Amino acid sequence: MVWISRMCWRKYGNFVDNLRLYVRGGSGGMGLPRLGGQGGKGGDVWVVAQKEMTLKRVKDKYPQKRFIAGVGTNSSVRALRGQKGEDQEVLAPPGITVTNDDGMVLGKLNTEGDRVLVARGGQGGSYHSEFLPSKGQTRQIRLDLKLIADLGLVGFPNAGKSSLLTALSHAKPQIASYAFTTLRPEIGKVMYEDHKQISVADLPGLIEGAHMNRGMGHQFLKHVERTRQLLFVVDVCGFQLASKTPFRSAFEAVQLLIKELELYKEDLPCKPAVLVVNKMDLPDAEDKLAELQEQLLNPHEFSHLLPDDMLPKNNMVFRHVVPISAATGFGIAHLKTCIRQSLDKDASMATDSLHRDRLQALRGAVPAKNTLTWGPHRLSLS
Ligand SMILES: Nc1nc2c(ncn2[C@@H]2O[C@H](COP(=O)(O)OP(=O)(O)OP(=O)(O)O)[C@@H](O)[C@H]2O)c(=O)[nH]1
Numbered sequence: 001m002v003w004i005s006r007m008c009w010r011k012y013g014n015f016v017d018n019l020r021l022y023v024r025g026g027s028g029g030m031g032l033p034r035l036g037g038q039g040g041k042g043g044d045v046w047v048v049a050q051k052e053m054t055l056k057r058v059k060d061k062y063p064q065k066r067f068i069a070g071v072g073t074n075s076s077v078r079a080l081r082g083q084k085g086e087d088q089e090v091l092a093p094p095g096i097t098v099t100n101d102d103g104m105v106l107g108k109l110n111t112e113g114d115r116v117l118v119a120r121g122g123q124g125g126s127y128h129s130e131f132l133p134s135k136g137q138t139r140q141i142r143l144d145l146k147l148i149a150d151l152g153l154v155g156f157p158n159a160g161k162s163s164l165l166t167a168l169s170h171a172k173p174q175i176a177s178y179a180f181t182t183l184r185p186e187i188g189k190v191m192y193e194d195h196k197q198i199s200v201a202d203l204p205g206l207i208e209g210a211h212m213n214r215g216m217g218h219q220f221l222k223h224v225e226r227t228r229q230l231l232f233v234v235d236v237c238g239f240q241l242a243s244k245t246p247f248r249s250a251f252e253a254v255q256l257l258i259k260e261l262e263l264y265k266e267d268l269p270c271k272p273a274v275l276v277v278n279k280m281d282l283p284d285a286e287d288k289l290a291e292l293q294e295q296l297l298n299p300h301e302f303s304h305l306l307p308d309d310m311l312p313k314n315n316m317v318f319r320h321v322v323p324i325s326a327a328t329g330f331g332i333a334h335l336k337t338c339i340r341q342s343l344d345k346d347a348s349m350a351t352d353s354l355h356r357d358r359l360q361a362l363r364g365a366v367p368a369k370n371t372l373t374w375g376p377h378r379l380s381l382s
């Protein structure tokens with residue numbers, strides 16, 4: 001593993017892609033037998049989609065993970081009809097499926113403002129219930145981020161993401177030597193000898209300022225949220241998007257990518273990630289790779305390369321750093337092994353939600369080791 005960090009940076013926490021919550025509708029209010037008054041209904045609990053939210057924010061803001069709506073008011077001489085209890089809203093990001101503990105789908109949040117009723121409030125006491133109120137509905141619910149693929153390719157335009165997808169799978173994405181060839185995510189399948197399949201989403205290239213929606217940034221970044229893990233792809237020789245924009249080395253590209261993710265949603269860089277260093281067939285690639293390796297290991301010494309506001313706040317742990325050439329096939333077999341290891345590691349931790357919740361907490365407590373896994377360094381340019 002490689003630490004990308006300045007010494008003082010904090011480590012990112014864990015990315016949260018599912019959450020289990022306790023929800024309870026409010027109880028109804030008491031009826032008033034003497035005058036036939038009806039108690040107010042208990043408030044309901046809703047899950048509501050809001051663009052800026054993340055499941056991690058919900059988890060951090062409500063560590064108890066309990067949402068209980070307000071109680072309806074009792075019927076009184078002044079107000080024979082009691083008032084409804086206050087509704088409780090759980091804000092969650094769009095792209096969520098809400099299920100109950102038995103796996104039954106209660107609803108889906110697709111776009112901003114979508115609402116799913118997850119716990120009804122109890123009825124107020126009335127003549128029909130001998131003026132006694134009923135309790136609100138009680139449930140454990142689960143919020144799951146809908147995933148489009150196991151892995152998402154993240155990189156600046158022309159880094160070779162589509163070429164990598166072709167090398168890894170049988171997908172035939174659009175490839176061209178100009179930026180923004182890929183406009184929509186394309187999903188390819190990586191096949192393994194034991195017939196296991198891993199899906200990889202070729203995401204459109206990010207640009208600096210994507211978090212501010214530059215270059216359709218939000219549309220691109222929203223796909224990054226919907227994959228289990230990330231494959232960062234950088235051109236070993238760096239890149240320049242247009243003649244007026246500055247040249248960025250591979251190391252700067254890595255930092256800028258992390259920054260774009262962080263600025264869009266702060267928990268995105270918490271996803272498990274593998275760094276792919278592409279175009280190892282180019283002249284000087286070995287020297288550039290050595291330079292990148294040194295920079296990744298001592299990023300604090302190279303923090304002057306970018307202005308402060310372009311440096312990521314926290315560090316990011318790459319599970320593997322793998323040099324490849326999507327053009328010649330160099331390093332692809334090793335990359336497939338690394339990807340599989342990384343996904344298997346998480347899969348074994350996610351057999352059921354309870355197990356997963358516990359293990360995620362555990363993972364957060366165990367610091368990653370400062371070890372480095374590099375792929376084969378010799379190039380075979382056949
Ligand atoms: N020399 C060399 N060129 C490569 C390699 N991989 C990709 N390229 C070239 O780099 C250019 C961009 O490749 P793409 O795969 O389209 O890049 P991309 O990251 O998908 O680009 P966008 O979809 O625009 O974000 C193409 O001309 C590829 O032929 C490589 O390993 N070595």
Ligand SMILES: [Mg+2]
Nearest residue numbers: 161162181182
């Ligand atoms: Mg592409």
